[in-house]
Amino acid sequence: MNQSNDKPDVRRLQRIATKLRGNIVKMIEIAGSGHNGGAMSAIDMIVYLYFHQMRVRPDEPRWPDRDRFVMSKGHCCPALYVALAERGFFAEEVLWTLRDIESALQGHPDMKKTPGVDMTTGSLGQGVSSAVGIALGGKLDDKEYNTFVMCSDGEMQEGQVWEAAMAAAHHKLERMIVLVDNNKLQTDGPTASINNVEPIAPKWEAFGWNAHAIDGHDFAQIHEAVQRCLVPNGKPSVIVAETVKGKGISFMENQVDFHSGPTKPEQTEQALRELDERMRSLEQEEVRS
Amino acid sequence: MSRDPVANRVIYGRTLAELGAKNPNIVVLEADIAKSTNTFQFGDRFPDRFFNMGAAEQNMMCVAAGLATTGKIPFASTFVMFASLRASEQVRTSIAYPRLNVKIVATNAGVEICGDGVSHQAAEDLAVMRAIPNMLVLSPSDPVTTRIATETIAEYDGPVFMRLGRQDVPYLYEDDVQFEIGKMIRVREGDDLTIIATGHMVTQAMQAAGILAEKGINARVLDCHTIKPIDVEAIVAAARETGAIVTAEDHSIHGGLGGAVCEVVSRHHPVPVSRMGVADRFCSSGRDWRKLMAHYNLDHAEIVRQAEQLMSERKRVCR
Ligand SMILES: Cc1ncc(C[n+]2csc(CCOP(=O)(O)OP(=O)(O)O)c2C)c(N)n1
Ligand SMILES: [Mg+2]
Numbered sequence: 389m390n391q392s393n394d395k396p397d398v399r400r401l402q403r404i405a406t407k408l409r410g411n412i413v414k415m416i417e418i419a420g421s422g423h424n425g426g427a428m429s430a431i432d433m434i435v436y437l438y439f440h441q442m443r444v445r446p447d448e449p450r451w452p453d454r455d456r457f458v459m460s461k462g463h464c465c466p467a468l469y470v471a472l473a474e475r476g477f478f479a480e481e482v483l484w485t486l487r488d489i490e491s492a493l494q495g496h497p498d499m500k501k502t503p504g505v506d507m508t509t510g511s512l513g514q515g516v517s518s519a520v521g522i523a524l525g526g527k528l529d530d531k532e533y534n535t536f537v538m539c540s541d542g543e544m545q546e547g548q549v550w551e552a553a554m555a556a557a558h559h560k561l562e563r564m565i566v567l568v569d570n571n572k573l574q575t576d577g578p579t580a581s582i583n584n585v586e587p588i589a590p591k592w593e594a595f596g597w598n599a600h601a602i603d604g605h606d607f608a609q610i611h612e613a614v615q616r617c618l619v620p621n622g623k624p625s626v627i628v629a630e631t632v633k634g635k636g637i638s639f640m641e642n643q644v645d646f647h648s649g650p651t652k653p654e655q656t657e658q659a660l661r662e663l664d665e666r667m668r669s670l671e672q673e674e675v676r677s
Numbered sequence: 678m679s680r681d682p683v684a685n686r687v688i689y690g691r692t693l694a695e696l697g698a699k700n701p702n703i704v705v706l707e708a709d710i711a712k713s714t715n716t717f718q719f720g721d722r723f724p725d726r727f728f729n730m731g732a733a734e735q736n737m738m739c740v741a742a743g744l745a746t747t748g749k750i751p752f753a754s755t756f757v758m759f760a761s762l763r764a765s766e767q768v769r770t771s772i773a774y775p776r777l778n779v780k781i782v783a784t785n786a787g788v789e790i791c792g793d794g795v796s797h798q799a800a801e802d803l804a805v806m807r808a809i810p811n812m813l814v815l816s817p818s819d820p821v822t823t824r825i826a827t828e829t830i831a832e833y834d835g836p837v838f839m840r841l842g843r844q845d846v847p848y849l850y851e852d853d854v855q856f857e858i859g860k861m862i863r864v865r866e867g868d869d870l871t872i873i874a875t876g877h878m879v880t881q882a883m884q885a886a887g888i889l890a891e892k893g894i895n896a897r898v899l900d901c902h903t904i905k906p907i908d909v910e911a912i913v914a915a916a917r918e919t920g921a922i923v924t925a926e927d928h929s930i931h932g933g934l935g936g937a938v939c940e941v942v943s944r945h946h947p948v949p950v951s952r953m954g955v956a957d958r959f960c961s962s963g964r965d966w967r968k969l970m971a972h973y974n975l976d977h978a979e980i981v982r983q984a985e986q987l988m989s990e991r992k993r994v995c996r
Contacts, residue, residue, distance in 0.1 A: 452747075452748070498774075498775070499746070499775050500775050500776065506746065507742075507743065507746065507771075507775075508770065508771060508774055508775040509771075510770065511766060511767075511770045511771075513735075514735075514739045514767055514770060514771045515739075516739075517735070517736040517738075517739030517740050517742075517743070517767075517771075518739040518740070518742050518743040518746075518771055519743060520736070520739075520740045520743060521739065521740035521741060521742055521743020521744040521745070521746070521747075521751075522743040522744070522746055522747060523743075524728070524740065524743070524744060525743065525744045525746070525747025525748070525749050526747060528704070528725075528726070528747075528749070529747070531747075547735075548735045548736055548739070548767075551733035551735060551736035552736050552739070552740075554731075554733070555730055555731075555733065555736055555740065559728070
């Protein structure tokens, strides 16, 4: 299940992601606020990492040799929280305390409050730099852990992302992998109409990175790209994942309005119904095969 | 024993290199001004643990945070201006909030840097850093306390901001001076009023106290090397025992040492406090730092003036 270049069990990962999408919708509705859209576009990659790739120990969250994950697009932390709970870092009930006073699950990731969170984030751009430090620390100590970072299209408007990109390449952080959740929407509208960040892969390449373009909802492609990133060649790697904001819930897909804000009760019901259907069809496929 | 004046940043660099030999976990980050901050002294000896991140201070602060999560003890240095304002949000959210073990040691504090002018004259850093929870904020005055402070923060577990000046400053202490974080050093005894100073202003305060003594005013002088947590006990004692306080800092009169002292005095023992510092204005370049300080009323003469003013106001009240 961990650090495996074996082919992933795609249907298993799809089932986990489907279940976790439901948890995201529920927790944000209970919390009364939070970011659904970008959590839905990110969740497949996060599920792949936590349920197929990363070496982590839920009973020893600070295990020094663990692979790291930095949610630089910290506003979408519900996607991380549901994965951590499912992976056993804390009980599922904790999810329903999101954003409550003194909750272990803060509105943006807090490494001191949430078991399994490797870096405090929430201010766009900072997480990519912090991940550079984490990867650099590993390199200094000849550690073999990988540092994964998730960043978003709007986030790349932050100049700090490019300061970090330059530094990671300069220090040859070949165990650092950035996953760009390129859902092409930011808070106020389409990223291309606000302050265009495209073309993305050539920018990273120009900064000295390996770049791979994939469909961020296709587990086979995610797997293949991550495995290619793990082959050391002296450069850090970026995976530019084409994604759909709100993916998996019909009324959320590509809707700027679902960047943030909870679903209304009837919307939650509909979302859960759609996800149930999806789960049933995944199970039927499983039986047929 | 008299020693030639030397800049605190030079002592910082030397001490850092010594610490590097003792503690392999210390790593140093720099933002392309190693010759000024003196981190080159560490970099020359330990190139594998020295990272010049270039002119990218925001990235540097977060990289330091990431390194701290892996058990390193990062010292991150740049000019005070860029550490405290350019990268203040990174310091706040990625270092102070998760309480990571990062030491931000910034040099070229205040107006005394002279020649470079306003873009480099940091007079807001203490106000900013003091408002950030979890931060320890230091501003040592002389080479001895700078050495001890550097050694002390290397052992302390948590985020630190330390500001150091650019110019040469005289030795005020012997090597065995009692230095404790959060405890002001009483440099001079006196009962008529108290001058609380920080950084190189402690030297000015001592000079001012000498002049005041000739005029029959006995000033107590306190070296406030720790801006946060502020030494409440020493301030309350000064207020109670001397009845008036002048604060002196190469920093804005808003939010720095003067602000911290007023916060304590107003609550615990209200007495008049007069704040000497940068008077809510931008200053200018200068070719001679002492002339520049005098020009903006940032020297011992101004401390004397404010002290006398407080004394005369007090006499009026008594009458
Ligand atoms: C430094 C900073 N500026 C602004 C914000 C407010 N903010 C939250 S999300 C967001 C943009 C979201 O767009 P994108 O980065 O593409 O993320 P996603 O689409 O995955 O939600 C902004 C501006 C922030 N969190 N940090
Ligand atoms: Mg986006």
